[in-house]
Amino acid sequence: MHELALCQALIAEVEVVARRHRAHGVSAVRLVLGPLSGAEPALLQSAFPLAVAGTGLEGAILSIDPAPLRVACDSCGAESEATPNRLVCTACGDWHTRILSGDELTITGVELILEQSPATQGSMEDSAASHV
Amino acid sequence: MPVLKKLLERNDSVAAHNRAHFDAHAVLALDLMSAPGAGKTALLEATIDALRGELRMAVIEGDLETENDARRIRAKGVPAVQITTGGACHLDAHMVHEALHGLSLEGVDILFIENVGNLVCPASFDLGQHRDVALLSVTEGDDKPAKYPILFRAADVVVLSKADLLPYVGDFEPARAERCLRELANAAPLVTLSARSGAGMRAWLDWLRSELSARRMRAASTRLTIQPLSAAQPPV
Numbered sequence: 592m593h594e595l596a597l598c599q600a601l602i603a604e605v606e607v608v609a610r611r612h613r614a615h616g617v618s619a620v621r622l623v624l625g626p627l628s629g630a631e632p633a634l635l636q637s638a639f640p641l642a643v644a645g646t647g648l649e650g651a652i653l654s655i656d657p658a659p660l661r662v663a664c665d666s667c668g669a670e671s672e673a674t675p676n677r678l679v680c681t682a683c684g685d686w687h688t689r690i691l692s693g694d695e696l697t698i699t700g701v702e703l704i705l706e707q708s709p710a711t712q713g714s715m716e717d718s719a720a721s722h723v
Numbered sequence: 724m725p726v727l728k729k730l731l732e733r734n735d736s737v738a739a740h741n742r743a744h745f746d747a748h749a750v751l752a753l754d755l756m757s758a759p760g761a762g763k764t765a766l767l768e769a770t771i772d773a774l775r776g777e778l779r780m781a782v783i784e785g786d787l788e789t790e791n792d793a794r795r796i797r798a799k800g801v802p803a804v805q806i807t808t809g810g811a812c813h814l815d816a817h818m819v820h821e822a823l824h825g826l827s828l829e830g831v832d833i834l835f836i837e838n839v840g841n842l843v844c845p846a847s848f849d850l851g852q853h854r855d856v857a858l859l860s861v862t863e864g865d866d867k868p869a870k871y872p873i874l875f876r877a878a879d880v881v882v883l884s885k886a887d888l889l890p891y892v893g894d895f896e897p898a899r900a901e902r903c904l905r906e907l908a909n910a911a912p913l914v915t916l917s918a919r920s921g922a923g924m925r926a927w928l929d930w931l932r933s934e935l936s937a938r939r940m941r942a943a944s945t946r947l948t949i950q951p952l953s954a955a956q957p958p959v
Contacts, residue, residue, distance in 0.1 A: 593813055593844035597730060604728050622730065629847035629873045630730075662908065676872040678908040688908045696847075698728040 594634040597696075598642030605701055606647050614703035617651045621700035625658040625693035626675045632657065651702075660693030734848055737816035741823065741851025746945075748828040751931075751938045752836065754850055756874060757858035758867075759840030762884040762918055764792045766858065766927075767835055769918035771799045773928055778832040778935070783822045785814040785839045792837065802826060813844035816851055832935060842867070846874035854879040854934055861885050861895040868903035876907040880914060880930055887917035 601620065609617050624632055632655045639653045662673045664680035670691060671681040679686045729735060745752040755763045764784075771780055782803040784792040793805035804822045806814060819836060828834065836852060838845040857878035859867050862885055868875035875881065881904055883897055901913050912930065916923030 593811075593847060596811070596813075596815070596844075597847070600731050600733060603733055604730065608726055608728075627873055627876065629843070676869040676903070677906050678872075678876070679906055686905045686908050687910070690908075696730045698726050698730055700725050703724065 594630060594638040595642055597630055597635060598638045601639075601698065602643060602646050602648055604698055608701055609647050609703055612703055612705065614647075614705055616704035617648045617701055618704055619652045619654065619700075619702035620648065620698065621654050621656065623656045623658050623695045623697045623699050625695040626660045627690065627694040628696040630696055656699070658692050658695045661691040662688035663691050664688050731848070734816045737820050738849035738851040741816055741819055742853070744823060745828070745834065745851060745853070746942055748831065749939060749942050750828050750831050750834050751854070751935045752834045752850075752852040753854050753856050753934075754836045754838055754845070754852035755856045755858065756838045756842070756845045756878075757840060757860070757884075758842050758863060761840070761858040761860040761863065763837050763840070763858055764795055765918040766882065766884060766916075767796060767837065768799055769921065769924060770835075770928070770931070771796070771801050773921075773924055774931075775800075778931075779830055780833050780835065781826055781828065781831045783814075783819060783826065783834065783836045785818070785837060787811070787839065808839060812839055812841050813848055814838050814850055815848045819850045833931060842871040842874050846871075846877060853938060856880050856882060858882045858884050859900060861889050861892055861897075863895075865895045865897070865900040866903050868900060868907060868909075872907050875904055876909055878904075878909060878911050879934075880912050880927075881909075882927060883913060883915040885917060885919075886915045886923055887920045 605617055605620055624630055635655065636653060643649050643651060660673050661670060662678050663670050664683060664685055665687040666685040667680060667683040669680055669682035678688055680688055757763055767782060780801050782796045782801060784803055784805045786792060786807060788807055790805045793803040796803035804826045806818050806822050836850055855878050857875055859881060861883055883900060889895060897915055914923060914926045914930065916927055
């Protein structure tokens with residue numbers, strides 16, 4: 592159960608973004624999580640409120656977008672859906688495949704509270720200037 | 724606002740720092756991972772005995788508690804640092820970085836990092852190692868690669884340990900373990916051995932030697948190509 596450690600890493604990364612924008616808080620965090628990331632969405636969700644208590648992310652909402660698990664076959668070139676313990680090509684059955692997507696553990700968005708109140712979303716100008 | 728950041732960016736950057744440290748000392752760093760009791764420490768003991776006088780080794784041991792494993796390694800005359808993680812179920816790059824402060828890599832050929840016995844969490848944290856070693860003892864199920872795909876998918880070599888017990892356990896089929904591994908799109912070699920009897924050790928030792936020489940060749944060619952650019956920087 593390393594989801595608490597993942598939450599702590601998440602907090603550290605988001606706090607860097609929040610500090611850079613002199614945000615007063617963080618209202619939401621969005622992740623993309625693949626089935627091969629080693630993180631369990633439900634466990635992350637339950638660890639998140641505990642981990643953020645007392646940090647700049649307290650009260651933030653965590654949303655998790657699942658990434659599809661897809662492989663490309665080195666033998667026949669086909670792309671297919673896969674499951675975590677069966678990464679074989681569904682077209683020709685060969686196991687010489689590469690992961691196209693499914694191992695992501697990525698922060699894709701944050702909503703910062705830039706005013707004292709009420710909560711506001713980062714503006715487009717902000718986001719354009721702050722691509723990390 | 725859109726952000727694109729790896730969640731474990733901080734761990735990964737410390738891991739990259741560790742790897743640069745290993746490379747600067749021309750050390751091959753290996754992360755040993757398995758379920759508790761698969762025989763990681765026993766494999767290290769047998770490896771140390773077999774390579775004594777040929778290669779210099781050092782070990783970082785990860786456990787929740789006790790110095791027992793580090794003591795076993797030191798008893799063989801090899802430097803070992805014990806990381807006790809308290810509650811943590813895995814090593815991370817920061818812990819290894821700390822441990823490196825207590826371990827001289829001068830003259831070391833291979834650094835073994837024995838991770839906490841766990842087939843889940845260690846797979847998520849890069850420590851800076853060059854290669855992943857996964858152990859699967861024949862007293863476990865031969866379908867473990869299918870049950871713990873994330874760890875076994877990333878393994879660069881899979882060691883089927885305690886092979887001297889194969890005749891007694893009866894239902895462990897090395898061929899089935901291999902099939903499960905291939906279905907993870909992993910072409911890693913499978914080495915069946917017994918640290919206790921010594922059977923099969925030669926293939927493991929040969930893998931270590933070939934990885935070490937490949938690492939040295941890569942280090943030599945990298946040094947040749949980057950030296951002019953980094954001449955202005957202080958040595959790492």
